[in-house]
Amino acid sequence: MNSQNPNITFPSAPPGIPIPTPILTPKLEPLDEHIEQTQQPNLNEIPNLNLNLNLNLDLVCEETLNDNNSNQNANVYAEFNRVSELFRTAFTKGLQQIPKNEVIDEDPNSRAIIPVPVPDALQNYDSTPSAGEVTAQKIPRRWKELVRVTDLGLTEQRHFRDLVRRTRMVYDSVRVLAAVEEERKIDVRKVRSDLRASALMRNCGLWLNRDKRIVGAIPGVCIGDVFLYRMELCVVGLHGQPQAGIDYLPASMSSNGEPIATSVIVSGGYEDDVDEGDVIIYSGHGGQDKHSRQVFHQKLEGGNLAMERSMHYGIEVRVIRGVRCEGTTSASGKVYVYDGLYRILECWFDVGKSGFGVYKYKLWRIDGQAKMGSLVLKEALMLRRDPLCFKPMCVFSLDVSNSKENVCVRLFNDIDRNHDPLCFEYLPKTTFPQFVFHSSGKGTGCECVDGCGDGCFCSMKNGGEFPYSQSGLLMRGKPLIFECGPFCRCPPHCRNRVTQKGLGHRLEVFRSKETGWGVRSLDLIQAGAFICEYTGVVLTREQAQILTMNGDSLIYPNRFSNRWAEWGDLSMIDANYVRPSFPSVPPLDFAMDVSRMRNVACYMSHSSTPNVLVQFVLFDHNNLMFPHLMLFAMENIPPMRELSLDYGVADDELTGKLAICN
Missing domain, CATH: 2.30.280.10 (SRA-YDG)
Incomplete structure (x- = not known):
């Protein structure tokens, strides 16, 4: 069809109304916020x-x-x-x-x-x-x-x-x-x-x-x-x-x-x-x-x-x-x-x-x-409204957490009849030894009654800036983040209390042909958003050595790769950018036993190009050697896309999944 084709017939205007001269403007789509439709962003x-x-x-x-x-x-x-x-x-x-x-002779x-x-x-x-x-x-x-x-x-x-x-x-x-x-x-x-x-x-x-x-x-x-x-x-x-x-x-x-x-x-x-x-x-x-x-x-x-x-x-x-x-x-x-x-x-x-x-x-x-x-x-939206709308016979549990999380964690398997995740006790928060709290001493907190603001005590602990935006997104990864804790006067909705609020996305443990068990979300997870904590029972080095003799699999936090340094890395923009080094965290000399008690994070697959990072966080005690392992999204993760972590091991050392989850 050509603009000069005489076979094209333009419709006529209503009687008595002249046909206006055609104009050409781009087919515009509404912008996300307050900019006129006809205004191109300059x-x-x-x-x-x-x-x-x-x-x-x-x-x-x-x-x-x-x-x-x-x-x-x-x-x-x-x-x-x-x-x-x-x-x-x-x-x-x-x-x-x-x-x-006309046919092009050279190569049609x-x-x-x-x-x-x-x-x-x-x-x-x-x-x-x-x-x-x-x-x-x-x-x-x-x-x-x-x-x-x-x-x-x-x-x-x-x-x-x-x-x-x-x-x-x-x-x-x-x-x-x-x-x-x-x-x-x-x-x-x-x-x-x-x-x-x-x-x-x-x-x-x-x-x-x-x-x-x-x-x-x-x-x-x-x-x-x-x-x-x-x-x-x-x-x-x-x-x-x-x-x-x-x-x-x-x-x-x-x-x-x-x-x-x-x-x-x-x-x-x-x-x-x-x-x-x-x-x-x-x-x-x-x-x-x-x-x-x-x-x-x-x-x-x-x-x-x-x-x-x-x-x-x-x-x-x-x-x-x-x-x-x-x-x-x-x-x-x-x-x-x-x-x-x-x-x-x-x-x-x-x-x-x-x-x-x-x-x-x-x-x-x-x-x-x-x-x-x-x-x-669309399918994820339907599942959020009715978790049994697709393949209800493949849903082994509507909530493997047994109401221990803020939202349900579904268990789905359309490959075989394996339901191993139901055989473990669900652990919503990491269990630390009592000496961790005693050795950290009595903590001090901020005095912010209506919510933390610039210059408060907890802000100074984080180097003079808050680690999160007002909407709860991680601004940039750091060796360790201090959140407001039990000794702070700020309310639960304080911007510096993000990870301690628990799971906020509707996650699903599912059976995968490639990775054994995997985790995906029914919600869109925005880049920089908190997902969940990686939980387990914390063991000292001596306790870990005894358990490994019995063949139990353990997670060692010091082996996780430092993917936190990639989130907020502006070296491609600023040649003088310096990777955050405050606060200095001592070597983490503990292990986490997930052989009997675990949460949904333990089923995340390993990847050398993960979409989830591990960020160390403290809030309920001040012992730098025993932080929480909090997981954040490294990119916008669509619903039903598998979540993956870098466990800090070579790809040839495992078949896409840690042994504890197979």
Whole structure:
């Protein structure tokens, strides 16, 4: 279909009403908070990019950034060039338009275009000064050649997955820090933390996939991955438009002068969209007023033409769905989940519900992909409402904790009839020897009656800052965190009493073919959120030696890897960043017996790339040698995704699971 096709008939306006001139505006999606729909976030205008939380977050000098960024991009895209299948066939006549029914002689299966030549009039960098900078940064623009990454080996898959996870971890860490700083502002115009985090990362050259436009799957992004904010989609390169629903390569950057669509966002906010999961009727953009009402006919240009051209050449598009979900901190209550690749099968022009002409596209999900993340979210919601709605015969217990936790912990097994977790006594809190409390002496606490504030006694114990945000998210990992305890006057809702409140997410112990027993959540767990404590009966070294002689398996806290140092690690942003070292914790010389008494955490699988970290915390005593083992999320963990820990052992030492849980 072509915009000049005389066979296309535009609907007529009502009698006596002239047909207005069509206009073209991007198909916009509502932002998460208070920004007009038609207002595109300008990252260059976001004030005070240099966060001031005594963390030395000042941007490093331009020369250092450029050198680091050049080396990083060179390494990343050297890997891209090695494993990517570049589109092999040029269009027959450069910028000449290809008729719709013409077959490309060179390779009809190539489905793509060659690298885009760089016009002399265009530069590779945007030299617009960014707010908060003394010298203008050179920011790479989102253009150059189209590529498709295929046939990645296991090593490459792990490489890109780790790259995406680390980038998202930096983004979430900066966003949490920015949110805390915004909380402290009074009578000052506030800027959303997600915008500040994305702007800071862009200025530091940390946005991924900016040098190439990727058609198809993004390496390192898995189907079902959940993003709390639209800007995070831009950071990882999954969808490059902060607000527009169609992301595409413009015609001016294409080798044949035609735009190509790469991804779309489906959020159900438009009257002509129809979403049936595997099949989507997606309406085009243009012809809307500032209230997103259709007031003009749409035209086949921009993103609309890009969708039609992608259909013509058989190029798939990524689909990201905006889904309302419990447990998110965004004002809209919506998250964005990547649902995989779709083909555009049909394109037609129709009269929309508003009475104006609208372009519509039929998208069909490609077979053989993983289960849609949006469908998993819906199923998890149904399970939260009715734990027996799916396979009730496979639910061995609705609560293995026997009401010892704040929420139920379900036991699910659809593989065999094993129900071992029911054979252990559930232990909601770690059991310490009495001498731990006696040797720590009488404690002292804060005098904050209405809740702890800056400068209180417990704040000073943590180095002058609170470890958590107002919403209870871990700001950054530390060797040890001091929470308010029984000697403090602050109330139970104090911001410095996070882990001692117990389990807050609805977890499930399930039988897994790969890991024996595993743990997953029915809720979305936000990055930096507390999950649960790793409990057991604490033993001294002498007691542990006696038990190991009897063949009992023990957990040694000093073997857990220091993943806490990765949460809040801003070394990629600040060259002067120093890893937290206060307070200095002595070597942990104790073990935890979980052979008879344990909790849900003991069933978490081992992984060298975990999504859960161990943070040492003290609150009920002051003995530094016997901290609690508290577990926090290292990333946004979607419902029904397995939780994993790094137990500090080599992968070849176990088969994905500790012996105690097999």
